[in-house]
Amino acid sequence: MTRWRLTIEFDGRPFMGWQRQDHGPSVQQTLEEAIHRMTGEATSVHAAGRTDAGVHALAMAAHADIEKTVTEHRLREGLNALVRPQPISVTAAEQVADDWHARFSCIxxxxxxxxxxxxxxxxxxxxxxxxxxxxxxxxxxxxxxxxxxxxxxxxxxxxxxxxxxxxxxxxxxxxxxxxxxxxxxxxxxxxxxxxxxxxxxxxxxxxxxxxxxxxxxxxxxxxxxxxxxxxxxxxxxxxxxxxxxx
Amino acid sequence: MTRWRLTIEFDGRPFMGWQRQDHGPSVQQTLEEAIHRMTGEATSVHAAGRTDAGVHALAMAAHADIEKTVTEHRLREGLNALVRPQPISVTAAEQVADDWHARFSCIxxxxxxxxxxxxxxxxxxxxxxxxxxxxxxxxxxxxxxxxxxxxxxxxxxxxxxxxxxxxxxxxxxxxxxxxxxxxxxxxxxxxxxxxxxxxxxxxxxxxxxxxxxxxxxxxxxxxxxxxxxxxxxxxxxxxxxxxxxx
CATH class of the missing domain: 3.30.70.660 (Pseudouridine synthase I, catalytic domain, C-terminal subdomain)
Structure with a gap:
């Protein structure tokens, strides 16, 4: 298992916000589904901030645990291909320590x-x-x-x-x-x-x-x-x- | 008749370009229809540059001749209400001389x-x-x-x-x-x-x-x-x- 730190830009207009919602698309769900399509794994993506519907991000920080071995390049490029057509862009992906937490480590x-x-x-x-x-x-x-x-x-x-x-x-x-x-x-x-x-x-x-x-x-x-x-x-x-x- | 100089911001994505086209929406047509709905007049809007499909404008200059008496404020606000939902904004409207031409006077x-x-x-x-x-x-x-x-x-x-x-x-x-x-x-x-x-x-x-x-x-x-x-x-x-x- 590798913990990945993701840096994410998104246009908040089409989303109900960061967090998964029953009644509409979210940034979290879009990313989790992209990871699932890429790896077959059901993982959770945790963000530094759970932004509301319509709020944008220039560089949201998030993390996800992935079993499959993948390079930084492949992960970033693969996710960017799979989140389309939603206006989300993974601008960076890097391996971090297993105890690094996008929300709780954030100062x-x-x-x-x-x-x-x-x-x-x-x-x-x-x-x-x-x-x-x-x-x-x-x-x-x-x-x-x-x-x-x-x-x-x-x-x-x-x-x-x-x-x-x-x-x-x-x-x-x-x-x-x-x-x-x-x-x-x-x-x-x-x-x-x-x-x-x-x-x-x-x-x-x-x-x-x-x-x-x-x-x-x-x-x-x-x-x-x-x-x-x-x-x-x-x-x-x-x-x-x-x-x-x- | 008053010749009006208009300053126009637009997002080029939904348009076939500035100029009227048979096969899709244009900035020119959207503005001409807004003027028609406001005044009942069929007038032409001439621009400094006839931008292509997908090209944007921060401050396009254009002119139109309008018979109806209207204030700068009313014209600008009225057009901005009537061009919706298209991403066009008339940021300024001012009276100019009858021989002022958005395209030919432009240096x-x-x-x-x-x-x-x-x-x-x-x-x-x-x-x-x-x-x-x-x-x-x-x-x-x-x-x-x-x-x-x-x-x-x-x-x-x-x-x-x-x-x-x-x-x-x-x-x-x-x-x-x-x-x-x-x-x-x-x-x-x-x-x-x-x-x-x-x-x-x-x-x-x-x-x-x-x-x-x-x-x-x-x-x-x-x-x-x-x-x-x-x-x-x-x-x-x-x-x-x-x-x-x-």
Whole structure:
């Protein structure tokens, strides 16, 4: 048995999310079926982050145990041929130690959230960016974002379906910057609560529109109450960027 | 009657190209039908560049004459509502002089060609980038590209269907640069022959792969013979970037 680490790029649009679902296609199921067709083995693919429906990944980290002997090249090329026509690409495959775990060994996760901030809707990036047609104040958003960095009880920014034991998380970075017609929000932490990035971005968008003051972010955080969340941003603008390991 | 200048972003994947075709959807037809539904008028939309099937645009320039009185805001928003679900976005609409012509007044055109140069195929940019899995030598490509800049007879790099009176064109710029996993080729000229950018990129890819030497580009150019073209690059990596007016 060899444990394989896979690096995976995917377009989240056609998927119900990373995790296997009864009611539609998932990235996990697509990869597991490709491995089964290649090796005859029924294995599980575990990811660093179980992204929601419509969320994209530039470089998701995952692992799978495979009995059959195969080279890195063959595994990567074979999987890329077999996942078609789904928009998934295995960009790297490498052997790792048997105790390496894509989820539990991961010590850092990075996300990018893209907002298209212009009047006209996106044509080239439809389904891959959140369109906000009114002008956003990126400086006010950055001011609000800074209030979320650090160790906090993120109950307000957590989905009611979140399975984490604790709402306490340490947010290492939440940067807001304007990039041409877009606003990019980069988030980094050891781990995130379910919907945490989208919930933080939704409230920052309210600040950007002037509906909230930056300090309303602090009030929402201090409330520790999901009902005080201003807005949950849509999945389409969110990208899993990178998983970090020791 | 008001002549309107439109700036248009589109994803070329679902279209037979800019120009109206009997056998499939075009950007031109989609826009003309949207204007018709908005105003009841049958007008023609003229573009700076008549892009091929599968070619994208970041900011195509076009014009249309409209009798009905309408504000810039209403025209842009109305068209964007009416072109759905096609991936077209009118990013700007402005009134221009009656003798302003998107094609004939245009004094410069810029294109971008994107190559994804890694083993794994694209997932997020499928249909929007040319995938070349073998390593390309971007410096050799830049050396070859430099030989094409200037005024030349581009017969070798011209489609047999090209309707231009002359094969003589002045290429102002053809820059090759590596951007992460991608190679970007930027081309600028007053105007281009049909398939000229794709033909130049195809031959530069041969240079990048080492199948051609940079100087083979000069030989192909000097031959003035379409049969000496090494390779025509696919449409999917090509973007119309900008049209320039006095």
């Amino acid at each position: 850092g996760r990075k996300y990018l959230y893209r907002i298209l901030n212009r009047r006209a809707p996106p044509a080239l990036d439809r389904g891959r960016i959140w369109h906000i047609p009114v002008p956003l104040d990126a400086e006010a958003m950055a001011e609000g974002a800074a209030l979320l960095v650090g160790k906090h009880d993120f109950t307000t920014f957590r989905s009611v379906h979140c399975q984490s034991d604790s709402p306490l998380k340490t947010l290492d970075r939440l940067d807001v910057k304007r990039v041409g017609e877009e606003i990019h929000i980069e988030a980094a932490a050891r781990s995130f609560l379910h919907h945490q990035v989208r919930s933080m971005v939704g409230c920052l968008a309210l600040v950007g529109r002037g509906q909230w003051q930056p300090d309303d972010i602090r009030k929402a955080l201090d409330a520790r109450d999901r009902a005080k969340l201003g807005l949950n941003a849509p999945a389409e603008g969110l990208y899993f960027v990178e998983a970090i390991y020791p | 410069g055109r810029k294109y971008l060609y994107r190559i994804l140069n890694r083993r794994a195929p694209p997932a997020l940019d499928r249909g929007r980038i040319w995938h070349i899995p073998v390593p390309l030598d971007a410096e050799a490509m830049a050396e070859g590209a430099a030989l094409l800049v200037g005024k030349h007879d581009f017969t070798t790099f011209r489609s047999v269907h090209c309707q231009s009176d002359s094969p003589l064109k002045t290429l102002d710029r053809l820059d090759v640069k590596r951007v992460g996993e991608e190679i970007h080729i930027e081309a600028a000229a007053r105007s281009f022959l049909h398939h000229q950018v794709r033909s130049m990129v195809g031959c530069l890819a041969l240079v990048g792969r080492g199948q051609w030497q940079p100087d083979d580009i000069r030989k192909a150019l000097d031959a003035r013979d379409r049969a000496k073209l090494g390779l025509n690059a696919p449409a999917e990596g090509l973007y119309f970037v900008e049209a320039i007016y006095p």
